Amino acid sequence: MKKTSRQFTQSRGDRPDLYQQVTDKIIVAIENGTLPWRKPWRTNKPRISPNAAMPCNGMTGYLYSGVNVLLLWIAAAEKGYEANRWLTYKQAQAVGGHMRAGETATLAVVFKPWDKQVEDTDGKPQLDDDGNPLKMRIPMLKPLYLFNVAQCDDLPDSVVGEPPADAPEQDVTRVDEKIQEQVNTMVEACSVQFDRIYQDKAFYSPGRDQIVLPQVRQFRTEADYWSTLLHELVHSTGHAKRLNREGIALTSRRFGDPLYAFEELVAELGSAFLCAQLGIFGHVQHDSYLESWLKVLHEDKRAIFRASKQAREASEFLLTPLAEAEMGTTESAVAA
Incomplete structure (x- = not known):
């Protein structure tokens, strides 16, 4: 039929x-x-x-x-x-x-x-000249x-895309020196103040445009330290002089409100994207935000799309200096 x-x-x-x-x-x-x-x-x-x-x-x-x-x-x-x-x-x-x-x-x-x-206000098709x-x-x-x-x-x-049979096993608690250099390049390119202090908090301060982390030895693994730094770096991209993201640029945001929770979701996703691309296998402890994230997602079916988009923009912003540096190295090699 x-x-x-x-x-x-x-x-x-x-x-x-x-x-x-x-x-x-x-x-x-x-x-x-x-x-x-x-x-x-692991x-x-x-x-x-x-x-x-x-x-x-x-x-x-x-x-x-x-x-x-x-x-x-x-x-x-x-x-x-x-x-x-x-x-x-x-x-x-x-x-x-x-x-x-x-x-x-x-x-x-x-x-x-x-x-x-x-259409116009009466629902009639509008025409051009x-x-x-x-x-x-x-x-x-x-x-x-x-x-x-x-x-x-x-x-x-x-x-x-099968890997070579003799590919070495990777210690995922460690971070290769080249990757560390790449993250440090991101920090320098952002021109954000970065301090390591012996204390128990990791945060980004929009007012001071400053990232504060505990000392490396205080983290469970080396990878945890670098993934936490990336999380805070993603936050820093929201500053008014960078991507001007509402969750960072607005001074009215407060801990626990939807805007704060949404910004944490952006940073969580952005750092995950960066870790995956760079090959860092650390963990950032932000389980306290789970209920807030669920509330945001239950109330707005488009929230995860916006958060993913902003996380992608942040990760691309941070990766751009690496791409530019690699391009410059390639051009120098060709010229030589």
């Missing part, structure tokens, strides 16, 4: 609310005690545990960002995937891969442009379904 277009369409009211679907996934993960941005700090694998690394597309190498990082981290943790590479069904097919029977896709999202008809319908381009949230390479057979090694 021929299927009509009616069978393939949904009314606007029947369409799934992607904002709510994504938010619900994050809420469930938090309530289950498995924060999607908290990474496993691994018996000779490589970094993949759900602790930034998820990427196995074909293009594109690093997923924003809320998609959280969704893919959740899936990796829940299903035990040991690869951080993902593909669409068509991509897997294109390189000769075959999806195993019974495997299901992981929901991710993508914003796609949509031309909306502009030539009499053509006036349209406004707006981003529309669409689902993107991805499969982990662990769900596929017959994929080329270049897509799976």
Whole structure:
């Protein structure tokens, strides 16, 4: 029997609310005690545990960002995937891969442009000077379904990205000197005052534009120290002279209010993104904010999207000096 277009369409009211679907996934993960941005700090694998690394597309190498990082981290943790590479069904097919029977896709999202008809206050279409319908381009949230390479057979090694068999095991409590230098470069590029004092608090003071941390030896591991520094660095990007983020720039914010909790969520996500990209496996103790975060997410289904976006902006801001330095080194080598 021929299927009509009616069978393939949904009314606007029947369409799934992607904002709510994504938010619900994050809420469930938090309530289950498995924060999607908290990474496993130890691994018996000779490589970094993949759900602790930034998820990427196995074909293009594109690093997923924003809320998609959280969704893919959740899936990796829940299903035990040991690869951080993902593909669409068509991509897997294109390189000769075959999806195993019974495997299901992981929901991710993508914003796609949509031309909306502009209407006046009476609901009538507005026209431009030539009499053509006036349209406004707006981003529309669409689902993107991805499969982990662990769900596929017959994929080329270049897509799976298996590490060398002789790759050394990593001590995840330590931080390589090169990575330490990279974080120090971020601090210097921000021109934020940074002090280490023998005391028991780590914080960023917007008024003084100052980061204060305990001494390195006071932390449980070396990695904990560097991940905490990144957390406070993300806070510092909110200063009015940097990204001018409401949760930092507004002097009216107070501990315990929604704005304060939201800013802590941004810093938590931003530092997780940075740790994953740099290869730092530390832990920042901010469990006291869990209830506040849940309250924010329950009350606003778009909050996690805004927090992820601001966290991405902060991490990109901090990583820019590293990219510029690497580009300068490459250009110097070419010139030589």
